[in-house]
Amino acid sequence: MNKEDIKILIVDDENDILEFLSYNLKREGYQVFVCDNGREAIAKAKDIKPQLILLDVMMPELDGIETCRQIRNEKTLSDTLIAFLTARSEDYSQIAGFDAGADDYIHKPIKPRVLISRIAGVLRRFLSSDADANADIGGLVLDREKFIVFKEGNPVSLPKKEFELMALLMSKPGKVFLREEILDKVWGGDVVVGDRTIDVHIRKLREKLGENYIKTIKGVGYKFDL
Amino acid sequence: MNKEDIKILIVDDENDILEFLSYNLKREGYQVFVCDNGREAIAKAKDIKPQLILLDVMMPELDGIETCRQIRNEKTLSDTLIAFLTARSEDYSQIAGFDAGADDYIHKPIKPRVLISRIAGVLRRFLSSDADANADIGGLVLDREKFIVFKEGNPVSLPKKEFELMALLMSKPGKVFLREEILDKVWGGDVVVGDRTIDVHIRKLREKLGENYIKTIKGVGYKFDL
DNA sequence: AAGTCATTTAACGATTTCTTAATACTACGA
DNA sequence: TCGTAGTATTAAGAAATCGTTAAATGACTT
Numbered sequence: 001m002n003k004e005d006i007k008i009l010i011v012d013d014e015n016d017i018l019e020f021l022s023y024n025l026k027r028e029g030y031q032v033f034v035c036d037n038g039r040e041a042i043a044k045a046k047d048i049k050p051q052l053i054l055l056d057v058m059m060p061e062l063d064g065i066e067t068c069r070q071i072r073n074e075k076t077l078s079d080t081l082i083a084f085l086t087a088r089s090e091d092y093s094q095i096a097g098f099d100a101g102a103d104d105y106i107h108k109p110i111k112p113r114v115l116i117s118r119i120a121g122v123l124r125r126f127l128s129s130d131a132d133a134n135a136d137i138g139g140l141v142l143d144r145e146k147f148i149v150f151k152e153g154n155p156v157s158l159p160k161k162e163f164e165l166m167a168l169l170m171s172k173p174g175k176v177f178l179r180e181e182i183l184d185k186v187w188g189g190d191v192v193v194g195d196r197t198i199d200v201h202i203r204k205l206r207e208k209l210g211e212n213y214i215k216t217i218k219g220v221g222y223k224f225d226l
Numbered sequence: 227m228n229k230e231d232i233k234i235l236i237v238d239d240e241n242d243i244l245e246f247l248s249y250n251l252k253r254e255g256y257q258v259f260v261c262d263n264g265r266e267a268i269a270k271a272k273d274i275k276p277q278l279i280l281l282d283v284m285m286p287e288l289d290g291i292e293t294c295r296q297i298r299n300e301k302t303l304s305d306t307l308i309a310f311l312t313a314r315s316e317d318y319s320q321i322a323g324f325d326a327g328a329d330d331y332i333h334k335p336i337k338p339r340v341l342i343s344r345i346a347g348v349l350r351r352f353l354s355s356d357a358d359a360n361a362d363i364g365g366l367v368l369d370r371e372k373f374i375v376f377k378e379g380n381p382v383s384l385p386k387k388e389f390e391l392m393a394l395l396m397s398k399p400g401k402v403f404l405r406e407e408i409l410d411k412v413w414g415g416d417v418v419v420g421d422r423t424i425d426v427h428i429r430k431l432r433e434k435l436g437e438n439y440i441k442t443i444k445g446v447g448y449k450f451d452l
Numbered sequence: 453a454a455g456t457c458a459t460t461t462a463a464c465g466a467t468t469t470c471t472t473a474a475t476a477c478t479a480c481g482a
Numbered sequence: 483t484c485g486t487a488g489t490a491t492t493a494a495g496a497a498a499t500c501g502t503t504a505a506a507t508g509a510c511t512t
Contacts, residue, residue, distance in 0.1 A: 159459085160458080160459095161458075161459070162458090172371075174369075174372045175372060176371065176372060176373040193459090193460065193461090194460075194461060194462085195499090195500090196461070196462075196463095196501090197460055197461075199500065199501065199502085200501090200502085200503095201459085201460095202501090203502070216499095216500070216501090217373050218385065218386065218467090218468060218469070218499060219385070219386040219468095219469080219498075219500095220373055220386055223373070385468075385469055385470085386469080386470095387469075387470070419470085419471065419472090420471070420472065420473090421488095421489095422472070422473080422489090423470075423471055423472075425489060425491085426470085426471075426472090426491085426492095427470085428489095428490090429490065429491070442489070442490090444478095444479080444487085444488060444489070445487080445489095454511100454512085455510100455512080456509100456511075456512095457509090457510085457511100458508090458509085458510105459506105459507080459508085459509100460505105460506085460508100461505085461506075462503100462504090462506095463502100463503090463504090463505105464503090465501085465502080465503100466499105466500085466501070466502090467498105467499085468497105468499075468500085469496105469498070470496080470497070470498080471494105471496075471497085472493105472494090472495080472496090473492100473494090474491105474493095474494105475490100476491070476492095477489080477490065477491085478488090478489080479486100479488090479489105480485100480487090480488105481484105481485090482483100482484085482485085482486100
């Protein structure tokens with residue numbers, strides 16, 4: 001199952017959140033649908049049969065938990081995954097939510113990278129998609145959940161930026177990532193850092209993991225490959 | 227679907243941007259149309275039915291988002307892709323763009339290489355275009371993503387210019403590329419290098435890949451053929 | 453407040469890649 | 483056969499790009 005085939009329905013009454021999530025998920029290649037209330041969500045879900053529904057807990061009228069219950073009652077949606085969006089403070093929903101049939105929680109405020117990997121995680125768990133399952137290439141295993149890279153079984157913990165850079169490179173082994181692409185995805189499109197910064201991080205990775213995993217394509221970028 | 231068949235409409239009130247984008251996209255072989263305001267854009271879009279519209283968000287009178295909405299209301303343009311051009315600073319979570327039906331965002335300032343690959347990405351995602359599929363002719367496979375040429379299964383890595391030259395020749399097997407054409411597409415229309423430079427690169431390619439792939443047509447140019 | 457760690461920058465060196473220039477070669481027509 | 487036009491070859495210098503180090507910054511800890 002490819003990302004392109006995956007439909008995600010986002011339900012939230014705040015327009016900012018809808019757009020933010022929508023943008024980031026579309027950018028990853030998912031098919032994204034949105035709506036801003038529970039009733040519409042149920043109708044839309046029946047119609048498009050998304051694999052995953054991101055559901056805000058706090059909504060006027062029909063709240064997330066009740067919406068979730070009703071979706072769970074739909075036989076045609078039995079395979080649909082539901083993840084709740086919650087503010088950090090509201091942890092009461094934790095209990096009520098799982099009861100209603102939620103598969104995961106995502107806390108606001110939501111950071112793009114976290115969102116993406118979380119969603120990949122949810123989808124992987126239930127669809128046995130290998131979208132970005134823990135890569136395992138040439139003795140290197142990247143565990144996105146634990147934030148650790150295993151080199152021939154030995155855990156190597158990496159700081160955030162190094163980990164994210166490694167994660168990006170390993171997300172498509174062999175593919176050459178342009179420096180611009182790396183900056184955009186690891187640092188974020190709006191952050192401006194010098195080109196040498198990437199080099200330094202690459203160097204640290206090579207130092208910790210060995211020289212043979214990351215290849216330089218001069219004038220183009222870097223790739224993870226054997 | 228070939229690049230030559232793809233029409234792109236660029237809408238921006240700044241003339242510099244129009245020219246910059248237009249130049250770079252034409253160079254890639256797309257059919258490019260421009261206009262500098264929203265109203266005209268809608269009319270032009272109905273007329274030429276472009277596959278992709280690049281739309282500046284910030285425009286006087288009819289802004290990008292409103293223009294997008296109106297285009298989305300046109301039944302005859304239902305398959306048209308819309309990508310917004312935004313300044314780095316305008317945080318995407320604040321933009322009402324996706325709601326209006328945008329398919330992607332491209333941040334200014336725009337770098338040519340990023341633009342090109344981004345657009346190829348957008349088009350590929352939605353048109354299943356084979357814009358940069360891997361050529362495979364007579365035992366030679368050119369993998370643009372991995373930046374590698376496989377010769378009978380064995381990877382041969384090429385420096386940037388050599389790779390781009392090879393990619394160009396392989397993009398239309400059999401077609402003779404004039405020296406002028408090669409300079410324009412590989413080096414860029416504004417770069418001035420001597421004619422011998424091409425020869426040298428051709429020689430390096432023949433050295434690495436074998437003598438039988440690239441043929442010289444005296445007084446005309448080179449072609450990739452068996 | 454001192455210390456640690458992650459991140460970024462700056463400076464310089466090292467390397468690769470690109471370009472040129474000079475010369476050799478080849479095919480073809482006079 | 484000679485001359486010409488165009489391409490091939492080679493080596494060497496120039497330019498671009500990357501690697502490396504050390505040091506500055508800033509957040510967080512002790």
